[in-house]
Amino acid sequence: MGLIDYFRSSRRGKGSASVAKERLQILVAHDRAARDRPSYLPKLKQEILDVIRKYVQVDMDAVSVNYEQEGDQEVLELNIVLPDSAGPA
Amino acid sequence: MARIIVITSGKGGVGKTTTAAAMAMGLAQRGHRTVVIDFDVGLRNLDLIMGCERRVVYDFVNVINGEANLNQALIRDKRCDGLFVLPASQTRDKDALSTEGVGKVLEELSKGHDYIVCDSPAGIEHGATMAMYYADDAVVVTNPEVSSVRDSDRMLGILSSKSRRAEQNEEPIREHLLLTRYAPERVARGEMLSVDDVQEILSLKLLGVIPDSQAVLNASNAGNPVILDKNTDAGQAYDDMVSRYLGEELPMRFLEPEKKGLFNRLFGG
Ligand SMILES: Nc1ncnc2c1ncn2[C@@H]1O[C@H](COP(=O)(O)OP(=O)(O)O)[C@@H](O)[C@H]1O
Ligand SMILES: [Mg+2]
Numbered sequence: 001m002g003l004i005d006y007f008r009s010s011r012r013g014k015g016s017a018s019v020a021k022e023r024l025q026i027l028v029a030h031d032r033a034a035r036d037r038p039s040y041l042p043k044l045k046q047e048i049l050d051v052i053r054k055y056v057q058v059d060m061d062a063v064s065v066n067y068e069q070e071g072d073q074e075v076l077e078l079n080i081v082l083p084d085s086a087g088p089a
Numbered sequence: 090m091a092r093i094i095v096i097t098s099g100k101g102g103v104g105k106t107t108t109a110a111a112m113a114m115g116l117a118q119r120g121h122r123t124v125v126i127d128f129d130v131g132l133r134n135l136d137l138i139m140g141c142e143r144r145v146v147y148d149f150v151n152v153i154n155g156e157a158n159l160n161q162a163l164i165r166d167k168r169c170d171g172l173f174v175l176p177a178s179q180t181r182d183k184d185a186l187s188t189e190g191v192g193k194v195l196e197e198l199s200k201g202h203d204y205i206v207c208d209s210p211a212g213i214e215h216g217a218t219m220a221m222y223y224a225d226d227a228v229v230v231t232n233p234e235v236s237s238v239r240d241s242d243r244m245l246g247i248l249s250s251k252s253r254r255a256e257q258n259e260e261p262i263r264e265h266l267l268l269t270r271y272a273p274e275r276v277a278r279g280e281m282l283s284v285d286d287v288q289e290i291l292s293l294k295l296l297g298v299i300p301d302s303q304a305v306l307n308a309s310n311a312g313n314p315v316i317l318d319k320n321t322d323a324g325q326a327y328d329d330m331v332s333r334y335l336g337e338e339l340p341m342r343f344l345e346p347e348k349k350g351l352f353n354r355l356f357g358g
Contacts, residue, residue: 016279016280017276017279017280017281017282017283017286018279020234020235020282020286021282021286021289021290023235024235024238024239024282024290025289025290027239028238028239028242028290028291031239031242031243031246032242032246035243035246
């Protein structure tokens with residue numbers, strides 16, 4: 001192995017563990033958030049959507065449900081975007 | 090009352106059985122009455138690592154089903170007083186371990202022992218959940234490698250939700266990180282996650298770091314828990330780990346690459 005190859009491979013090496021660490025940090029944060037989320041969220045979202053659609057015609061993505069845990073408080077954030085001309089359906 | 094320790098991991102092949110054997114032997118060598126149980130139904134291996142495979146008559150499932158009593162099934166270790174092995178069954182019935190059945194056996198063992206070490210199968214299936222259900226302590230065995238670290242984190246989620254302690258709102262299982270198959274040279278070259286990296290991601294109490302070592306293979310070839318090989322790196326690292334578990338404060342060893350002499354550097358590669 002030539003000197004240049006040696007330096008190149010050792011630099012690539014440096015990359016691989018730090019890349020692994022970055023990927024893991026994101027992945028683990030993601031896994032943890034998903035784990036702590038109550039399993040009823042998708043159903044809750046669907047039912048809210050159904051109720052809204054009784055009155056206003058909206059898209060699937062008009063309703064977003066966000067769940068967060070802050071200390072020992074659980075915060076359920078509900079966001080509904082009504083269309084511009086939100087009249088009775 | 091015995092303290093129940095589960096040796097667990099999400100991923101397979103990371104060193105759980107090696108660790109269970111070493112830890113049980115280490116505890117027994119310090120005078121604690123210890124039993125080590127193989128929960129890997131269908132894939133039993135602990136008996137081999139403990140070197141008692143030819144003395145297995147009855148197994149864990151036989152005891153649960155009332156086909157044998159504990160005294161008949163427990164194998165007494167010939168090297169160390171106060172150490173017993175309860176082998177796993179070779180049955181293909183993965184559901185042979187019931188929560189009730191396991192609970193009863195652990196309760197009975199609890200009377201005559203100080204520590205019960207549970208060697209868990211990998212994954213989150215039945216055998217693994219049974220091994221952790223009654224635990225007081227968990228040793229999460231992890232390799233410095235992405236999938237192992239991720240799976241360990243998942244295991245932490247399960248430990249904190251699907252155990253007796255969680256269900257009964259008791260003090261949670263004490264979780265410990267054991268990093269195994271650590272290769273300091275590769276860490277130094279930036280090719281392997283370091284202890285600090287893994288600890289930062291999992292934020293767990295570090296119980297020990299076991300180097301990747303030929304000594305482990307030698308020990309398993311011979312059927313001797315590696316902790317008995319006191320002059321090897323892995324043997325010493327396991328010995329430190331047991332002491333730390335029992336409350337001693339010891340610095341981590343074998344974290345730095347071995348310093349090679351000039352001769353080695355020139356000719357040894
Ligand atoms: N520290 C180590 N150094 C080298 N090899 C190891 C080490 N720990 C475990 N091994 C090897 O890895 C393999 C899996 O180990 P084992 O303890 O059976 O893992 P598990 O029970 O998690 O499946 C075995 O071949 C074992 O010899
Ligand atoms: Mg195993």
